[in-house]
Amino acid sequence: MRHVLALLIVLLPLSPTLAQSLPPDLDATMERTLKTFDVPGVALAVVKDGKVVLAKGYGVRKLGGTAPVTADTVFAIASNSKAFTAAAIAMLVDEGKLQWDDRVVDHLPSFQMYDPYVSREMTIRDLFVHRSGLGLGAGDLLYFPQSTFTEDEIVAKLRHIAPATSFRGRYAYDNILYLVAGKVIEKVSGRHWRDFVRERIFLPLGMKDSSTLSKALRVSANVATPHAKADGVLKAISPMGFDNNAPAAAINSSVNDLAKWMLTQLGRGVIPATDGKKRLFSEAQSKEMWAAQTVIAIPEPSKALAGLRANFAAYALGWSLRDYRGYKLVGHSGALPGYYSRVMLVPELNLGIAVLTNQEERSGFEAPLWTVVDAYLGAPATDWVAAFKADDDAKRAKAEGQVAGLQGGRNTQSRPSLPLDAYAGKFRDAWYGDVTLTREGEKLVMRFSRTPGLVGDLEHWQYDTFVARWRDRSLNADAFVSFTLEPDGALGEMRMKAVSPLTDFSFDFHDLRFTPVKEPAGAAVARPVH
Incomplete structure (x- = not known):
């Protein structure tokens, strides 16, 4: 009892x-x-x-x-x-x-x-x-x-x-x-x-x-x-x-x-x-x-x-x-x-x-x-x-520690494989559509064609990866932008991924698979820098 x-x-x-x-x-x-x-x-x-x-x-x-x-x-x-x-x-x-x-x-x-x-x-x-x-x-x-x-x-x-x-x-x-x-x-x-x-x-x-x-x-x-x-x-x-x-x-x-x-x-x-x-x-x-x-x-x-x-x-x-x-x-x-x-x-x-x-x-x-x-x-x-x-x-x-870990493992001595101009152009994803990269002064600028607020300055991170720093800083959604190269040195796929694990999941950059929009026949192909 x-x-x-x-x-x-x-x-x-x-x-x-x-x-x-x-x-x-x-x-x-x-x-x-x-x-x-x-x-x-x-x-x-x-x-x-x-x-x-x-x-x-x-x-x-x-x-x-x-x-x-x-x-x-x-x-x-x-x-x-x-x-x-x-x-x-x-x-x-x-x-x-x-x-x-x-x-x-x-x-x-x-x-x-x-x-x-x-x-x-x-x-x-x-x-x-x-x-x-x-x-x-x-x-x-x-x-x-x-x-x-x-x-x-x-x-x-x-x-x-x-x-x-x-x-x-x-x-x-x-x-x-x-x-x-x-x-x-x-x-x-x-x-x-x-x-x-x-x-x-x-x-x-x-x-x-x-x-x-x-x-x-x-x-x-x-x-x-x-x-x-x-x-x-x-x-x-x-x-x-x-x-x-x-x-x-x-x-x-x-x-x-x-x-x-x-x-x-x-x-x-x-x-x-x-x-x-x-x-x-x-x-x-x-x-x-x-x-x-x-x-x-x-x-x-x-x-x-x-x-x-x-x-x-x-x-x-x-x-x-x-x-x-x-x-x-x-x-x-x-x-x-x-x-x-x-x-x-x-x-x-x-x-x-x-x-x-x-x-x-x-x-x-x-x-x-x-x-x-x-x-x-x-x-x-x-x-x-x-x-x-x-x-x-x-x-x-925890998030700051993860970002710091990425920073600590970064090869700051690396350089992009191609001249900066070679990364400029139009890229297309099957579901989103087009994104453009333009050379403006000594940097690349990314613009999402149908999203006026997604304009970012690209900073070189390491190798063929950059970071898009969005001009609207209240977005809190900076993203890695990485390129692959084809065997002949031409640009292949461009992928994106949020930098911080605290980035809102609606910035589903990782789902995008961009490929270059082909230039007209006869256009020059940029070669890697040695």
Whole structure:
């Protein structure tokens, strides 16, 4: 009996009936978060048992300014847009216009992947769950950074992106297939994705400040300016558009609006303040969207974050799943240059949390999130600000050590095999298209033909490898550029690879395979320098 009583004492603090309030020191935690992680502003919303418990802003909209972040301040929510795309499909399923396991080609006959078998067998469900065989972030350079490719061009280029694994073989996060899902919505409903989301989701829920175009951020009266570090110095940057893959990451919203979204999700599709009379989607579709689809391998967390180790992780339909202290969590994060977002639902507690930040620093949303979750679980207090700071420092130190190791192993006495002019010209990748290298003074300059922001000065690294130093230093994505030579000394393939392991995975330089665009017959061939 003593053992039973001891067990009850251990379990009681985690009982949901004993933990029904926000942490008493939440405001102090938010202020520490802003200062520790160099984040100008954060907005936080908490919903519980069908009500908004908190919707509040902290800090400022723009570094050096005085305009405060409020609950109505608009941020880009990036990949938290994916759950809206899933909900749009769920609504169409409710209407009998399609099914999750319909083949994509039955709705979009021109759809093609690299492998004809995959093209034929890909289902609408497959578009959402990151198991297509594409590599991590494959194809992201078609729209990130902002490009001039159209939606139809991007979808057409899928047939040229080689798979990294077998179809449905393993989890690898992608964005590009959500664009295909958006095209399915357009074909079935007769409305473009952004019109469907605005008319069928934002308006019924009263999400008055939410939008689906990047230009809306520029004209909003109450918008958080994005910030990023350029060579270690935090600065305001311009919002980066994602309009040519909007279903993956283009929504802008406030925590007041996201509170309504979370209440609808926790209400299993019931629209708030309608006494259960109106639904966005059915309870059956709610269960479908929260059901595990693709298993995700669980990495071992750092010592500082050992308390967050999950026992299971999976991807559902536009949502990520994991456990924490015996509870199922349904959530997602989102990142675009200068913005980070996080939505987390704890269905068993009827609890939802949304955090929006205007700095691309994940700890700016993670520390507040877990502080609030722990408070409602009645868990022992953890200083998550300190824990995430320690984790950040360890990751940064490791990455800097790896880059320093590369620097230490570099042969600084080596020279390029060819004269500098010989590397100039046009190079073509099957799925991206063209990149040009031009001689400008004593250096080469790389320009991605359809991505205005990717302009970089090439610095010689060693042998036939250079480093592209992007002129927009807030990208934090410098990349190695390496050349091979043909037996006759002509340029062969040009490959790229990010320098730092901390580079955002959407800079999928490593997937590019450039070959020179052949000059007209009779053009001279450069020879190696001896």
